[in-house]
Amino acid sequence: MSIHTILSFLVTFIISALLVPLVGKVTRNMGIIAHENKRTIHHGIIPRTGGYAIYIAFLIGAMIFLKTDVQINSVLIGGFIIFLVGFYDDIHELPPKAKVAGQVLAALVVILYGGISLKDFMIPNVPTNISTVLAIIITIGWIIGITNAVNLIDGLDGLCAGISIIVLVTITFTSISTGRSDIASLSMLLAGSITGFLLYNFHPAKIFMGDCGALFIGFMISVISLLGFGYKGSTFFTLGAPIVVLAVPIMDTLIAIIRRKVHHKRFDEADRGHLHHKLMFSLELGQTKSVLILYAATALFSLCSYLNINHPDYARILFITLLIVFEIFVEYTNMISRKYKPLLTIINIFLHRDDLPKIKESEPYRKIVRNLRGKLKYLLLVVAVVIASYYGYQYYHRDTGPKIKPITYVEVTDGTELMKTIYKDIESTRDRTALREYVAAYFAADFYSLKNKEKDEIGGINYFYQDKLSDFQDYAKKDYYATVNKLIIDGKNTDNIVAYEVLSNTESETKLAGLEDYNYYDVILHLKFNHKSQILDTKDMSVTVRLIDKNHKYYVVSYSYNGPYVKTNDD
Structure with a gap:
């Protein structure tokens, strides 16, 4: 921070x-x-x-x-x-x-x-x-x-x-x-x-x-x-992440709407059925304990959102667990109504507690149970045959041919914090549009960041198209990297890209000789240095990164420095 x-x-x-x-x-x-x-x-x-x-x-x-x-x-x-x-x-x-x-x-x-x-x-x-x-x-x-x-x-x-x-x-x-x-x-x-x-x-x-x-x-x-x-670049995460973090007030509001509808009250008619009221009065926890419990609940939901960046599976498990606990609390404290207890009713099938709701064992219910018990062995046999058939089919039709090597992108071992974050985005995304942006951003962050560079090292080469790499390196040595070696020797190579923003991501009609058969894309980025660049004399700048899509993998084929970034009303 x-x-x-x-x-x-x-x-x-x-x-x-x-x-x-x-x-x-x-x-x-x-x-x-x-x-x-x-x-x-x-x-x-x-x-x-x-x-x-x-x-x-x-x-x-x-x-x-x-x-x-x-x-x-x-x-x-x-x-x-x-x-x-x-x-x-x-x-x-x-x-x-x-x-x-x-x-x-x-x-x-x-x-x-x-x-x-x-x-x-x-x-x-x-x-x-x-x-x-x-x-x-x-x-x-x-x-x-x-x-x-x-x-x-x-x-x-x-x-x-x-x-x-x-x-x-x-x-x-x-x-x-x-x-x-x-x-x-x-x-x-x-x-x-x-x-x-x-x-x-x-x-x-x-x-x-x-x-x-x-x-x-x-x-x-x-x-x-x-x-x-x-x-x-994701509508789902734009609202999905804050919905998770704000789960406590959002769920409290939704339940209040349902509760007032069930009891034929106006939406704006206040009552004492909110989460904090149930903790304080129904469970008799008092103000301080009730508030601390809701703090903890919010912190756990917030942890779900944060975990989703790097550990989405853990985030889902925690989120589902919290939803189940919340649902049990809603039913136990009658937040919606005394009759709304579906999950507790199912749980009590196994607990057999008198203080929890039970499925009434009427004669039709007993008849269904007797029929099921008599046919249970046949049902289990059918289930076993279905499962065995499924796995037998999967085994028979398994892919025994040569394995196709998955598409991978290289992560620089001494990358900056921003580069590490972008690389995680590259690995996790399945959205082709977002992937173009991440590849362009990783290239730009690696190319313009100097803090992790050694003498004669040029950033971004792992993401540049190999057939054009030699031309790119020659150009970089005469342009941005012309004075970098001196900065490295003097220990002044402190420039780093610390943030970026995608300004546009569009198809490009411009094609390079010898690569006319591929799709081209121009990604315009707003890059932010940690301080004023010693080479470009600016803290914010705009660059255009051009990529091609070859065999479903994106390669950078050219880039251009657009000058210092100036925010406009169209941004």
Whole structure:
């Protein structure tokens, strides 16, 4: 983790920690407090304005650490709209439709002005313009859904704040591991602001964040996930990863919708059937234990998301296990209704416990059991024959011919951290479009990174087409690598590519002599150095990497330096 990212957290943490008591004192005197009713569990006069401090601390941190562009500006404007909606609701109790209208407006700002939405969302045999409209609709639904899901879990001291911090820290580490330092910095700015507030919000709370804080945090998390969440080029991972991390608030919200539908209540009608209520009242765990359990659950779901980068099988096993445990909890605590207990009913077939639901052993049930017992040996014989036939068929038709060598790409033994991450992407992806991007990115990162180079060594040669390799090496020695040997001898070869972004990935009509029969692709990359390049005199640059597809393997055949990278409204 870079110093920049750590400072992002520390600065907003300190600002928030200093602002919270000041804001609480002022707003308590103004009468902006959390009123007690039959749904609340707090007692005493507690201000509900901690969200003011969170927002102000984040805003100051953004001014210090964030580089403004269209996307960042749209996020800040959308966040301001959401904050105003929550601010007004904390004082005057806005009707639900008005709050949703404000959320839709904020979502449209980041979509239409910032260009932030689902990427690469395509439906087979559906026109592109229709897919684009559907992507916008899903994006709006995602932003509104996550914004309100985070708001709904703000029911116990420290619950919403703690879960949000865990989610944001997970986003940070995932983003760093995939080279997205921009997302990491944005996440840590918000995490620091919330942590400063949590010092005063953990049980017994001295201040609440209010809707202005919960809605703002939910909105920011939803938008940060749309920025990529550290994953590249996949609609599934754009939402799939944050859905896993946010499993606790998402499942709590979905169950609340089902529960209110089952009991014929309005969706916006509050109740005491949420996860934290069941832990606190049904299981009698109290506030602190209930909150810590939900912290642990969020951390485990977050671990699933992070594990999926390098160990997807372990991630799936853990995720399925957590879902089963969650389902048992839902049924045991009657979160949906007293009659909804399908999994516990099945489990009790083997446990035979009186306190768990049982399948009624009626006469039809006994008759079915008697018939099955009489025919059991025949059923087992049929199953055995089917299994034996299947494996016999597989053995008879086994492939005894020569094995086809799988396509492999070379990993440099002393590669940078970014190169190691990209290589893992190369090995794990099955998407040909994404594979082109990873191959181009690996070549570019290896070519322009100097920290791991020895004298006369040229990066990227393992990914260059062999028949053109000699020409490439000669050109590189006269161009980018002309002064590299001197830097290596002087111990000044410290330039490294630390992040990249794919700007475009398109088919190319330009073909090289002697290689006219292959498909060509141009991948344009935005590359970021760890500091200003000593050779190119820039920290950000754009390059075009041209590849061919030969025997289902991609090879680089040329590259071009497009100059320093300048972000435009079209990016």
